[in-house]
Amino acid sequence: MAGLQLRNVEKTYANAFKAVHGINLEIEDGEFMVLVGPSGCAKSTTLRMIAGLETITGGEVKIGDTVVNDLAPGKRGIAMVFQNYALYPHMKVANNLGFGLRLKRRPKEEIAKATEEVSHTLEIEELLDRLPKQLSGGQAQRVAVGRALIKSPEVFLFDEPLSNLDAKLRASMRVRITDLHKRLKAEGRPATVVYVTHDQVEAMTMGDRICVMKDGHIMQVADPVTLYEKPANAFVGGFIGMPEMNLVDATLSLEDGGKIRLGDQILDVEPALAERLTHPGGAITLGIRPQHLELVPTGTPGALKGTVRIVEFMGHEVNLHADIEGHSFISVVPSEQFDRSLKNGDTVAFHPLARHIHVFDRGSGQNASLGA
Numbered sequence: 001m002a003g004l005q006l007r008n009v010e011k012t013y014a015n016a017f018k019a020v021h022g023i024n025l026e027i028e029d030g031e032f033m034v035l036v037g038p039s040g041c042a043k044s045t046t047l048r049m050i051a052g053l054e055t056i057t058g059g060e061v062k063i064g065d066t067v068v069n070d071l072a073p074g075k076r077g078i079a080m081v082f083q084n085y086a087l088y089p090h091m092k093v094a095n096n097l098g099f100g101l102r103l104k105r106r107p108k109e110e111i112a113k114a115t116e117e118v119s120h121t122l123e124i125e126e127l128l129d130r131l132p133k134q135l136s137g138g139q140a141q142r143v144a145v146g147r148a149l150i151k152s153p154e155v156f157l158f159d160e161p162l163s164n165l166d167a168k169l170r171a172s173m174r175v176r177i178t179d180l181h182k183r184l185k186a187e188g189r190p191a192t193v194v195y196v197t198h199d200q201v202e203a204m205t206m207g208d209r210i211c212v213m214k215d216g217h218i219m220q221v222a223d224p225v226t227l228y229e230k231p232a233n234a235f236v237g238g239f240i241g242m243p244e245m246n247l248v249d250a251t252l253s254l255e256d257g258g259k260i261r262l263g264d265q266i267l268d269v270e271p272a273l274a275e276r277l278t279h280p281g282g283a284i285t286l287g288i289r290p291q292h293l294e295l296v297p298t299g300t301p302g303a304l305k306g307t308v309r310i311v312e313f314m315g316h317e318v319n320l321h322a323d324i325e326g327h328s329f330i331s332v333v334p335s336e337q338f339d340r341s342l343k344n345g346d347t348v349a350f351h352p353l354a355r356h357i358h359v360f361d362r363g364s365g366q367n368a369s370l371g372a
């Protein structure tokens with residue numbers, strides 16, 4: 001049984017730079033937790049503190065019931081795949097994979113069986129007789145993942161383990177790792193996973209829960225659906241979702257049941273939303289996902305008027321970039337509903353789906369449209 005607990009964890013590096021600002025995070029036994037956030041937000045630093053490769057300068061890290069702050073990495077019951085993994089250069093792939101088990105003096109047959117299983121899972125069976133220098137970057141990375149998997153520890157720490165793979169292989173490895181995690185759980189051998197990535201597709205598809213970080217702070221911890229539907233703040237709203245959420249400055253007033261003023265245009269908000277808003281009107285950031293900004297015939301009452309800027313044909317849908325009151329917006333339109341004669345400068349109208357409008361307080365960035 002090994003859940004993880006981070007309590008007020010801080011990291012100040014030797015040069016006095018504070019990378020982690022007192023974060024609190026609880027990861028359940030057997031949970032797949034993804035740490036996601038932009039480059040430099042301290043994902044690796046956090047992971048390395050859990051692993052014991054970086055000192056913890058404040059707070060406490062617990063694995064299971066043990067405070068591990070001063071415990072050596074080898075004693076923490078974890079296996080880690082680094083961002084910059086290194087294989088043993090003089091050992092063939094098979095021996096690289098089995099190394100951890102050989103150290104533990106496991107029987108030869110067991111090592112052979114585990115090597116076979118892991119290499120099958122990661123599609124590296126053909127590489128077992130090669131040396132690391134005879135592998136491509138993506139192949140070497142899969143061997144590094146295999147070396148961690150084979151140890152079947154209670155806690156796996158992954159730091160962008162798929163970053164060197166091409167898109168197709170990446171998608172297939174993503175499914176395999178998630179599958180493996182589910183299988184271990186079903187077999188009664190749950191593994192706790194902390195998985196660092198800056199790829200939001202990986203985050204959304206792999207995580208039981210996702211922890212979104214920014215500048216050494218946690219912005220929100222939630223399951224993928226909650227994160228997408230109820231972003232706690234403008235940062236999470238903008239970070240999760242593709243194309244990015246439209247975020248623009250606007251003004252809110254509660255007259256006549258709630259209105260948002262965007263330049264010269266006015267948007268009615270849902271009555272329920274107006275009731276929940278606590279501040280008496282003023283500076284907000286309006287958030288509307290491109291999927292929720294519906295293209296409607298010009299002249300539709302209550303619609304926002306805009307001008308076409310760029311049309312990106314994506315295949316099954318079109319990303320329509322438009323200018324509304326000097327702000328650029330993106331609307332995702334299903335290809336079959338898209339009028340192909342639309343061109344730059346044409347006037348268009350959008351109907352933002354009222355129940356999907358997010359109102360972020362421009363001061364705090366917090367999502368004011370989240371109900372209790």
Ligand SMILES: Nc1ncnc2c1ncn2[C@@H]1O[C@H](COP(=O)(O)OP(=O)(O)OP(=O)(O)O)[C@@H](O)[C@H]1O
Pocket residue numbers: 013014015017019037038039040041042043044045046083198
């Ligand atoms: N040894 C160090 N000394 C001082 N500052 C450091 C050190 N290592 C990292 N940092 C800083 O700490 C912050 C967090 O770095 P970290 O590597 O944890 O980010 P990250 O979220 O993993 O980013 P990426 O997605 O680019 O891997 C960054 O601002 C980085 O410059």
Ligand SMILES: [Mg+2]
Pocket residue numbers: 043044045083159
């Ligand atoms: Mg990193």
